Amino acid sequence: MSTSALVLTLFIAWALYLLVLMEAIRSYLVVSGRARSNEFKPDNANLSPFLQRLARAHANCIESLPVMGGLLLVAIATSRTEVTDTLAPWLLIARIAQSMTHLASLSVIAVNTRFAFFAVQLAIAVYWTWALLAR
Numbered sequence: 001m002s003t004s005a006l007v008l009t010l011f012i013a014w015a016l017y018l019l020v021l022m023e024a025i026r027s028y029l030v031v032s033g034r035a036r037s038n039e040f041k042p043d044n045a046n047l048s049p050f051l052q053r054l055a056r057a058h059a060n061c062i063e064s065l066p067v068m069g070g071l072l073l074v075a076i077a078t079s080r081t082e083v084t085d086t087l088a089p090w091l092l093i094a095r096i097a098q099s100m101t102h103l104a105s106l107s108v109i110a111v112n113t114r115f116a117f118f119a120v121q122l123a124i125a126v127y128w129t130w131a132l133l134a135r
Contacts (some may be wrong), residue, residue: 004081007088008072013062015097022054050103052097057102063078068095068121083131087124094120 001009012088022044035047043059044051068091075084098117101110 002076002081003085004072004075004088007092008069008076010092011061011065011069011072011095014092014099015058015065018054018058018061018099022130023053025054026049042130049106053106057099061099064095064121067109067125069124071132073133075086075128078132080135084128089125091124093119094118094124098134 006034014045026040030037037101041045044055094117098114101114101117104110
């Protein structure tokens with residue numbers, strides 16, 4: 001498996017982990033009688049601040065997957081993973097760091113840090129797009 005394929009799989013696994021965590025907590029809330037199963041809002045607006053951040057962190061992953069994952073898939077499908085393999089682990093690290101920062105806090109410093117991790121991902125995606133189109 002190429003580095004790009006591994007990173008794409010791990011990116012999907014990270015999004016899945018966030019979803020499973022959210023659903024496990026929601027299930028606990030229902031089983032413990034703290035919430036009714038029909039009370040959940042998609043953004044967890046009626047739940048704790050952590051669960052609201054978790055919903056948004058998961059949504060961020062899903063929102064960026066078509067772009068980041070799509071570029072990785074193009075590289076894999078066209079046998080051009082030499083374009084993406086080197087930076088793919090950094091993309092994944094930046095994605096997980098962005099999510100973890102989002103889960104930790106909404107303070108100004110956390111939001112700025114989260115944006116910096118997103119900017120790294122964006123720069124990588126722009127570079128990959130250029131490199132895949134240029135050759």
